[in-house]
Amino acid sequence: MKPIRYLFFFGFLLFANFIIAQTGTVRGIILDANNQPIDAVNIKTSVGTGTQTNKNGFFKIVVPANENVTLTMTHIAHKRIQFTVKLKNGEDYEIFPIMSTTTEQIDIVVIESGKRKAVEGIQTVSAETVRLIPGANPGVENLLMSFPGINNNNELSTQYSVRGGNYDENLVYVNEIEVYRPFLIRSGQQEGLSFVNTDLVQNVDFSAGGFQAKFGDKLSSVLDITYKRPVRFGGRVNLSLLGGSASIETSSKDSKFSTISGIRFRDNSLLVNSKQTETNFRPRFVDFQTYVTYKFSDKFHLNFLGNVAFNDYDYEPLTRQTNFGTLQDPIALLVFYEGQEEDRYRTYFGALKANYFLNDDVTLKFIASAYHTTEQEHFDIFAQYRLGEVNTNIGDQDLGNVEFSEGIGSQLNHGRNDLDALIFNVEHKGTYEIEGDDNQIDWGIKYTHEDIRDRLIEWEVIDSAGFSIRPPLPQFSNNQPYDAFEGPLEPFQSVRARNNTQIDRVSGFAQWSKQSMLGEHEIYTNIGVRAHSWTINGDGIESKTQAVVSPRAQFAIKPNWKQDMLFRLSGGFYHQPPFYRELRGFDGVVNPNVKAQQSIHVVLGNDYSFKLWDRPFKLTSEAYYKNLSDVNAYTLENVRIRYRADNVAKAYAYGFDMRLNGEFVPGTESWVSFGYLKTEENINNRGYISRPTDQRLKFAVLFQDYMRKIPNLKLYLNLTYNTGLPGGSPSYADPYLFQSKLPDYKRADVGFSYVLVDKDKQFDSGWLSAFKELNVGFEIFNVFDVQNSITNTWVRDVYTKRQFGIPNFLTGRVFNVKMGMRF
Template sequence: MLVIAVLSPVHFTENETLRLFKLYFFVVLNFSATLLEAQTATITGVVFDENEKPLPNVHIESKKQGTFSDINGFYILEIIADQETTITFSHLGNQKLVLKDLILNTNENYEFYPILKNEAIRIAEVVVTPVGSRHAEGITTISSDIVRNIPGPNSGVENILKLLPGVSSNNELSTQYMVRGGNFDENLVYVNDIEIYRPFLIRSGQQEGLSFVNSDMVGNLQFSAGGFQAKYGDKLASVLDITYKTPVSFGLKINATRLGTSTTLESVSKNKKLSSLSSIRSRDNSLLVNSQNTSGNYDPSFFDIQQYTTYLFSNKFRISYLGNISINNYRNQPFTRQTNFGTLNDIKTLTVYYSGSEKNQYRTNLNALKAEYQVNDKITLKFISSLYFNREQEYSDVISQYRLSELNADLDNDLLGEPTSFNGLATQYNRARNDLDAKIFNLEHKGIHSKDGKAISWGLKYEHTDIRDQIRESEFLDSLGYMVRPPNSGYNRNEPEIPFEAPLLPYEGIFARNTVSSHKVSGFAQYSQRRIWKQHSIYYNIGARVSHWAVKGNDLKNSAHTIFSPRAQFSIKPNWSKDMLFRLSGGVYQQPPLYRELRDNNGTVHPEVEAQKSYHIVFGNQYSFKMWQRPFTLIGEAYWKKMTHVNPYTLEDVRIRYAAQNNAKAYAYGAELRLTGAFVPGTESWFSLGYLKTEENINERGYISRPTDQRLQVGILFQDYMPEVPDLKMYLNLVYNTGLPGGSPSYTDPYLYQNRLRDYKRADLGISYIFVGANKSNDKNAFLRIFKDLSGGFEIFNLFNNQNSITNTWVRDLVNAQQFAVPNFMTGRILNIKIEMRF
């Protein structure tokens, strides 16, 4: 072979050797994809100091290859693929960091964000696994490449979270998720230290649209399912902490699928002080919605613009801006629906004929400024302000005539599947005129002082919320010409002997107008330290939060509350031959109510509602090992929660309705396992398993399952490629969740309705091919030369076409005074085509 001549034992100078190595690299790339030992991969990221500030001029080297980080701390380094590699990060005045046992696949682009301590004497070693370096704080780090590549109807950050143990969602149309028995409102989401809010009125995943988090802008992602530090806010369940990347050069990326498009622009000024990251996304969910069992004209269109800009005044002071405008329009004109349900011996069918339409609009706007000032090597200060504005409208007039029938289940009968009797025949009229305006203003200061492995962090935040809400909803029922009055209306009917002269009233009706504002002041302080104790590495963090808020509004009695929440984390890495880490964390987690938690089913606001409280303990273990000469990690956690002052709620799709009372207590406990590693060399895959039990006791009536009591959760993420064609890649994610409680109809006792939905089973498959990549150029093709990256492929959602349900529609048999739970099925099998390009 021609390339062997390059390897002959001839002595060259260092520069000549480097030139010959580059020549050898490109010759091998174009000669044969089977010479994997000569292929390369790329490691890239941003180097930070212990104050989490980008660190310039850091020397990064692997064997004879090396580079330096730029003024923004960004670096990129090519290494040999499919073999263990050691990479060293060194900087004058900082502790040297050595990465060991890093194995990357051919053409893989691996992102790693090291933090160099100020101590220059010792050398730290990090054994890198496919999930990156370990976190003693109990934080899960997920590669941004996985976030962007894994298939799913709502591909992105939330799609990956749902594959983690303890995280679940039975709705592929929604980006919302539940964590360890908590609901959608109990999760904290931060983007660049800015807290993110979601709309208040959205009741269906069909209406939800785009997630705020733009996966093409994500640089770093961290997630905690519980036991998190005091520096994070007042929520009960989890924290998702996103950092958007800072551009270092010009780049244009375009994604296009059958569901929508996105365009992301990266730009940097000549002096590298001004950087900008802009994105425009549009999405149309018609492909997904039309696969459901209700036929009609659907027009779900969603659009957003995001902007992240950073200006570096000096190496010590920078200011950044984060902006977002989102417009979600959902128009629905349903025609018919037919759903079969029941058992083999008792088959029923619901047939519905619709007239009318639904028109909903949700507009959100966020503007945030953050200033960071590094006083010296030990102290960093942050000042953050944000304004979130939300305007929501729900207008609908839908008339539905439904027929509930029993079907012939006799396999020997010629009339198999034909109706044998009618259980109900009625007309239902639903009308809504809901308007909500929300403004949330935040002003915050954070600081950190770190020295010799010790750190003191503090923060103070002011939050003002202003809500103007007008809710008008009504439901009228008509059975065989007789208007059905609401329960306990005080009128007895004996027609036609006695004429019925009472006024017509909706069977269910909510009419309210609320103007509510709240002021909240919160602060935290925490102390953390890393140290060596008898050759064992120890980390601990102790902190507490204090919050005080007051609620007032029209015709409301002013109410004020104060809470105190201590929290702590401890971890130890024993000096054993086996690479293991043990963690213990917990504390008191409290959640002050937002507007949705203050409003009851009748639209009345209760400002006296207190914060829900949870006593939370988490024990975890992380074991890193090698199998098949490749790195693997086994992570296990067990947790226990005791909850008081619980505000009970009902869950329907993604709509949560609170009782606006602290009249319940609850508990949750469970255990989780997650095995992650390179099942296929150079890729990251994982298997997760979780068990959960959560129950509540309302008014001391006994414990029943909470709406989020999903006992068993299994998630599998698998990546593969063809060794002969490494640019052909496969992504597969599998989900199995046992059924959630099916809920209960309005005006009924939840203790009487403890049935469960069917188990949730889903598989999504993605196949892609890289035409142009970091290590695959096409200089001979004039068209392909214009691309830095070009890939295309297809995705199959719900590969096995499983019928999954997210909630029940409660149908009233007005003749026999019964109610039937009719499942609302989710999307069927769908083919999606996608293409991704970067210039």
């Protein structure tokens, strides 16, 4: 009954009639003609608020967002200044007005908040672009795949790797609250929905490396999402053949509360049915989210973020035929299945965040969150296969069928995996601005308790030509199928473990930022340090405590050149203390002695802003190097990560990323990306080999356009080309003997949308007057029907005992229709 109570609770929040006013901040220093600060300048706004500059000429004033607000600055000895701003919610404008004693007023210098993110190496994407771009898994992660250095060759998954890291090395925050994902996910088609609900998103910030100490302890990246704070009642509905979503924004008249809530449903049957495996597939992915803000006073705000997700995955494979090889020597794998897989994932997440504005200079934040997941993976699948030559005689009745078998056999996979994890977090953060915004100190401390109860039972029996194949271990040495092996039946793979593990963590950070001038050049400096200590306990586990310290720094300079240039240098030590999955080895046993993986980052970046065709463009380039030690080597099977849990490897990664974005078509944002990456690891000093994420080249294009004669008809194009990933190795095999690459990944998704109603096309009467936005669309995923592969299935040839890597192909061409509306 607990899930029902949660649903009623969140349903009540959904229909609550709440509001809070959206605001932006204008701040700066008022100077005279000699660049000296002016004290006691009166600043008034057209909405009735006001303030004064202090002795340093500094002021800060909060104004309503999303509306024109006029600011008037007056001083008894200087001429009046008046100007108008229109800020987005949470936007921060810096201005440096110069007051004159003459009738001629000198221009005001305005610095946008986007510039502050640029000097920190953070890339920003508009929420509207996120909602429009087509993809098999639309949303924030889908858009990130068009960035350089970010890869995921599985359109059924929302997980991503950044600059040679794996899926577990990325931080995700929603309104400064860290969020988690399920543990047992092993296939992209099991994942369901990303935590981030696109309908609720206001801002998307992303850093691919060299990020500040205020962010957590991961090796690769930070995705920082901000959810909206509504100012009026509204709603949004999206429908497609893959599912649907609905969201509602509510407001009240007293300007004290706001809520934004959304529900989503996802069905991947359309995508999975395009694969080469014939199945009975019944996925049901549903989640509900809400974000609530209560404004007790101007000084104290309380926020609540809640999420409930139910993912059911029922899978019954029937047959599969995969053709591979060459035109001259085609080979096919034909498989007949019996059995099924039943997976259940239930996640509940709730967080409270309190903001207390002590004064104009000090902001205090308190965050408490709880994450609970119960996960079940139960499967019994029996597969009988034939591996052989394919009939290629055109006109034959058996064209395409397997004629001569090179390998026959069967395989039985059994699993009874259950996991129950509960994670609590309590955190405090603070900000102190010294002398305006020139100096800023940030600090934070966090306590985390993780309680994981895990039962892992998996085994696999392989039979070939009537012989049960033993694993290639010394105690099972044999010469099957040529010589009979007399002994009990043993599984080729068998993992049995029960773990009851508790981890207590204390982490904290402190950092100092300063913005100043070096001659005529603007400079930005950030220096910080993180510390993390953790203790592992559990049944049959000897208690172990470890600690790490991670200093980090950033430096940026904006030269006073004719060209608009910004240079950045950042880096430091980045540690990733092991999460539960990193503690669990191939045998399923928890090793409390696993150390934190360490990476030394160095990132050199440049932003060049210019105009082309009288439209704004920006070229962002970054070169990076990572030196990794105490590496916890792993294998990658689809999206399932299995760690060695021994820290016996070292690794490196280096590369170059470049992205050109701007208005290739007036009024729309598009970009072109290029990335080069090389990452290798050395396990037990045996020499360097490619890491599972070693993907050398990437090209991506995200393009938006409209027809000149039919401006309401929009085009959205998402192109990706990646060179192949390593193909992996069979179970128990030495990865040093299997260093082949998968084929290159090539994918094109295109979407067409006809706009019936938008902000520029409104109706005062008729049925269309009920909408603020209304559009209908048509999408084609994998336009060129390219057979991309994600992993290999390894099948043994009964005659030569050679193992074939059979590619597991991803989705083919899929057509989708959709409709979007906003009230």
